[in-house]
Amino acid sequence: MAAECLPPSLLILGLAVSVVCAGSLYPRDSESRVVKTLDGIWDFRADYSNSRNDSFQHSWWSQPLSASGDVMPMPVPSSYNDIYNDKALRDFVGWVWYETQFFVPSDWRDQRVVLRLGSAHYYAVVWVNGQEVMRHDGGHLPFEGEVNSAVNFNGPNRLTVAVNNTLLATTLPPGSLSFHGGAKYPPHYFVQNVQMDFFNYAGIHRHVHLYVTPRVYVDDVTITTSINGNNGEVNYTITLGGSSGDSPPGVEISVEDRDGNTVTSHPVTSLTGTVEVNNARFWWPWTMKPSDPGYMYTLKVNVSTGDVYRQMFGIRTVQATDSQLLINSKPFYCLGVAKHEDADIRGKGLDYPLIARDFVMIKWLGANCFRTSHYPYSEEMMDQADQQGVVVIDESPAVGIKKAENFGAVSLSHHKDVMTELVQRDKNRPSVVMWSVANEPSSNMQQAEPYFKDVIQHTRQLDPTRPITFATMHAASDDRVVQFVDVISINRYYGWYTDTGHTEVIQGHLSDDLKSWRNKHHDKPILITEYGADTIAGMHEEPSFVFTEEYQTDFMSEYHKTFDTYRAQYLVGEMVWNFADFMTVEGVRRVVGNRKGVLTRQRQPKAAGHLLRARYLKVANTTWHTT
Numbered sequence: 211m212a213a214e215c216l217p218p219s220l221l222i223l224g225l226a227v228s229v230v231c232a233g234s235l236y237p238r239d240s241e242s243r244v245v246k247t248l249d250g251i252w253d254f255r256a257d258y259s260n261s262r263n264d265s266f267q268h269s270w271w272s273q274p275l276s277a278s279g280d281v282m283p284m285p286v287p288s289s290y291n292d293i294y295n296d297k298a299l300r301d302f303v304g305w306v307w308y309e310t311q312f313f314v315p316s317d318w319r320d321q322r323v324v325l326r327l328g329s330a331h332y333y334a335v336v337w338v339n340g341q342e343v344m345r346h347d348g349g350h351l352p353f354e355g356e357v358n359s360a361v362n363f364n365g366p367n368r369l370t371v372a373v374n375n376t377l378l379a380t381t382l383p384p385g386s387l388s389f390h391g392g393a394k395y396p397p398h399y400f401v402q403n404v405q406m407d408f409f410n411y412a413g414i415h416r417h418v419h420l421y422v423t424p425r426v427y428v429d430d431v432t433i434t435t436s437i438n439g440n441n442g443e444v445n446y447t448i449t450l451g452g453s454s455g456d457s458p459p460g461v462e463i464s465v466e467d468r469d470g471n472t473v474t475s476h477p478v479t480s481l482t483g484t485v486e487v488n489n490a491r492f493w494w495p496w497t498m499k500p501s502d503p504g505y506m507y508t509l510k511v512n513v514s515t516g517d518v519y520r521q522m523f524g525i526r527t528v529q530a531t532d533s534q535l536l537i538n539s540k541p542f543y544c545l546g547v548a549k550h551e552d553a554d555i556r557g558k559g560l561d562y563p564l565i566a567r568d569f570v571m572i573k574w575l576g577a578n579c580f581r582t583s584h585y586p587y588s589e590e591m592m593d594q595a596d597q598q599g600v601v602v603i604d605e606s607p608a609v610g611i612k613k614a615e616n617f618g619a620v621s622l623s624h625h626k627d628v629m630t631e632l633v634q635r636d637k638n639r640p641s642v643v644m645w646s647v648a649n650e651p652s653s654n655m656q657q658a659e660p661y662f663k664d665v666i667q668h669t670r671q672l673d674p675t676r677p678i679t680f681a682t683m684h685a686a687s688d689d690r691v692v693q694f695v696d697v698i699s700i701n702r703y704y705g706w707y708t709d710t711g712h713t714e715v716i717q718g719h720l721s722d723d724l725k726s727w728r729n730k731h732h733d734k735p736i737l738i739t740e741y742g743a744d745t746i747a748g749m750h751e752e753p754s755f756v757f758t759e760e761y762q763t764d765f766m767s768e769y770h771k772t773f774d775t776y777r778a779q780y781l782v783g784e785m786v787w788n789f790a791d792f793m794t795v796e797g798v799r800r801v802v803g804n805r806k807g808v809l810t811r812q813r814q815p816k817a818a819g820h821l822l823r824a825r826y827l828k829v830a831n832t833t834w835h836t837t
């Protein structure tokens with residue numbers, strides 16, 4: 211099993227999920243490692259039984275899935291919801307089953323063979339040839355396990371993955387089930403209630419990898435950096451896994467620049483230490499240093515037992531003061547977008563063209579940062595943020611912690627585990643300048659205070675180098691959690707959910723709001739993490755009317771005037787809600803999804819996209835000069 215195995219968790223529809231194993235380093239090819247992808251079109255079957263538990267009672271993992279009944283083709287990675295023209299599958303709640311075959315080269319036999327899933331939403335149980343090899347609790351984060359004892363080196367292997375999307379009071383995000391009886395409903399009828407405003411896409415969402423390492427291997431690499439004049443200081447800690455008997459293996463560490471040249475001046479052989487990079491090229495967001503954004507170095511770790519692992523990193527510092535967010539000691543103003551990961555057909559399935567397009571449009575908008583609202587995004591997306599110099603506020607899947615039952619001990623413990631997995635996964639990324647522990651919890655409730663104090667303290671212990679925030683929908687007067695964070699992040703909808711249609715009230719309300727936060731917490735800068743208006747692309751009305759493109763631009767322009775007043779003071783950024791339209795549950799407030807995108811779901815601009823682009827390019831220009 212992987213190094214990181216976390217304690218027992220929940221009962222979901224009859225199954226005790228008992229072990230959680232977090233994946234750590236991203237699988238990368240090297241002189242000693244080979245990575246194979248198991249992506250493709252797999253067999254798939256949903257368990258529609260009334261109890262949703264027949265599949266476990268009949269051990270669907272113990273024989274080929276097709277022996278249990280009809281299977282259908284399903285792409286991995288993808289969400290299963292939007293592939294078929296089948297409402298029952300789109301809205302399915304419970305266990306779905308995936309199966310594929312793979313081979314393991316026979317010369318991997320004496321090494322460590324690891325199976326890794328980039329994410330499966332929400333619970334997953336994994337079998338190889340009918341032998342259970344791991345379970346994981348929670349979507350959006352990777353998990354892995356050593357599978358040597360389960361694989362067959364001389365023939366085909368059967369990989370079975372069961373995934374359950376049920377959201378309950380203690381999951382992140384939380385949800386609940388309503389069971390409806392009586393003659394008016396079909397028999398055994400139940401529905402999933404969600405406490406968040408996006409579709410609960412499910413399935414195997416990211417890559418499935420099989421990889422091999424030597425028996426003694428690099429298990430973890432942690433890198434933090436500081437800047438000393440023109441030089442960069444790189445502090446590293448290497449953890450080795452596996453046992454090499456009595457004599458500890460030797461390691462050799464070196465730093466390579468982007469062109470592969472070694473820049474460390476002398477051999478470094480300790481598992482922890484500091485190396486100096488003279489005349490370093492620092493990691494900058496693309497709007498602050500347009501000539502060379504996103505500069506990445508590589509720490510090469512060479513273990514005497516044969517393992518070689520390369521970890522990329524950037525040299526930069528980040529700090530929140532009472533009124534600024536500093537990157538490399540220079541004020542950074544976030545020209546941002548809050549995003550979602552979904553798009554047509556694939557749902558939340560990893561998709562390279564979509565990642566590439568999103569970065570093209572982020573830069574077209576002139577945006578220099580995004581928030582991973584409301585869950586961790588794919589590692590492949592985060593790699594691009596690192597390499598293209600786009601700043602990230604890395605958010606956990608803790609969205610919609612609204613009810614008293616969401617603040618219990620099980621929720622708290624799971625929330626801390628999720629923060630551990632998130633920090634573990636993204637700690638070496640220069641693009642990540644801040645952790646967001648939650649979106650819009652009931653931070654006005656008494657229970658929220660001890661709960662978030664604990665989550666935030668835990669996150670700070672995991673990573674003392676980055677500021678921490680969460681996005682609040684509450685007012686300064688009733689929030690109880692902002693006291694624990696470094697940056698105040700607020701989501702605001704004046705002129706939309708309140709005073710609908712009245713753009714003329716926006717400036718007054720927003721100004722008053724900002725001042726009240728400042729009065730209460732004059733030691734923390736403020737970031738606007740959401741403001742936005744639903745807009746149906748192509749709908750026009752002059753003078754403007756809610757839902758038209760004209761209203762979205764009028765509405766945003768009012769916000770921009772207030773942002774410009776406070777930008778020179780303690781406002782450290784603005785993030786429009788949303789980068790693009792996205793899918794939600796069916797509801798009378800949503801027209802086939804949330805339409806607050808400045809882009810359509812196909813990533814084409816509405817009028818507001820052009821407005822934002824003009825603003826961001828202009829503001830970026832002025833902030834270069836001031837920095």
Ligand code: GCB
Pocket residue numbers: 406407584649650683701740787804806
């Ligand atoms: C919010 C939530 C976001 C919603 C948005 C909206 O405050 O954080 O998840 O989608 O409002 O459009 O209502």
